[in-house]
Amino acid sequence: MSHPAIQIKGLTKDFSVGMRGLKLRAVDDLHLEVGDNQIFGLLGPNGSGKSTTIKVILGLLEASAGECQIYGKPSHSVAARRSVGFLPEAPYFYRYLSGRELVRFYARVCGVPRAKIASQVDEVIELVGMTEAAHRRVGTYSKGMLQRIGLAQALVHDPQLVILDEPTAGVDPLGSAAIAEIIRELKRRGKTVLLSSHLLAQIEGLCDRVAILHRGKLVREGRVDDLVEEKNAESLVVEGLSAEGRAAVEQTIREQGGQLCRVESPRLSLDSLFLQEVEQRETERREHLKTTGGAQ
């Protein structure tokens, strides 16, 4: 692709508030570029302009000023949306359709050729791990299942750019990990993913680049590693060092002109600990069922 997936120049969005039409600026002179085949995180607290930016990108809102392009096409054009899949925040779908009917419906709306619909629908339902529940009505789905079927409908027409608004909001850590894995798989398949979130721990290990918004303004933008790296410090992770050994290391650091700032034990994130524990118990349970012949 010669054009970036998303190119935003000077985007400003004002909302009129109240009878007197006072202006509330939701996005303020935003410049942003999302390259192809990246996982890009749009971060910020509630009300920072993430969802408004996404709505402008999708052509659901008109910009007050500035421009936005998707692969070189104006984002408000229908042609631009052909290459975009979108999962809204807290998605709500037609409750009376089954998961498969829902994905099929959106495939037809997106113009997937009739001959390909069945295979495309099956493929995305399998990708999001909803094959077993695809026959059930959407009204019976849990929050995590809604997110997954929402992902399936966003992917069914094989878009090059996938936009996910708070994809893990309200989903338990297991569900979040599954969604994160689907996002990584999308990147492996060459897709570009733009996702917004305020759950920073989940984003950190997932995104190639992030932009941080605050009150509609871009605060920071760049590679995750560059942004979080402490440029003037390095850490050594050591195992099995005696007290004498440690004293010698500290001495050497002083001799070399360095300064030991802090000594701490490496920590697992709570997310990782939770996943590790749950997965270990799930494995034990499966093995137990295997040995008892699934009698319980």
Added chain:
Amino acid sequence: MSGLIDSISRVRLIAGNTFLEAVRQKFFNSLLLISVALVASSTFFQQFDFGTGELKFITDFGFGALFFFGSILSIAATTQLFFSEIENRTALTMLAKPIYKLEFLAGKFMGAHMLMLVFTSVLMLVLAGILYWRETVLMARLGQEFQDGRLIAYGDLFVFGLLQWMKFGVLSAIALFIASFSNTNLYTVVVSFFVLIICQLQYIARDAYSGMEQGAGQWFVGLLGLIFPNFQLFNVGDQLVFNVEHPLSVGTVWQVVGYGVIYAVAFVLLAQLNFRKREI
């Protein structure tokens, strides 16, 4: 050409889904049952022994039920089907797809219009069945009054149904137009009913001002008549259904249908103008 076919296909899909949603609503089923029960109950008045006038009574009763419940349903269903998409934010998912907002609105309108087709057809079938049964009974009893055959033109009964369906279409389009700029369901329903009353009664204003000299009043009534469709044009039941001396010509029926189509299309296009700017 392929773009137009694709566009029609998307409108058809959205309309089909809207219709599916509508027929699953208890409101529609309840209203349909009440309407059918009301039309059927008109036969209970036979104890008054109207003679052949009974057929006129049943017909008027049926047409009244169709107008009353049809108007409620077309306004309430269109409004509900539109706002359920906005409030449940399913419109967000839909409009993020490669579709035009006009296709979305046209699909919503067509879905509501299909619902009204079912409603009108069921009521007309019930009314025709009751009329046919009562007319057969009356023919056996009062043979001399039926020397020229049946009094009721049953084919034209359904032509009247078609015209009422067109009227409901205009009403749905008006409700959709009001919904396109309104923020609440209730506001849309109330304003739509006011517009219905204006459309239904504007002939009184026309009559009152027809004798006036050219002036602001006549100009105003003329403008009113242009903005609001005249629903009296659709009320041709007597001329159609009973074999009167001057039955309605096919050409006139088509003209009324065309009048309805023009207004329905105009209001959907106006709704699109508002909806384009709406923040979803």
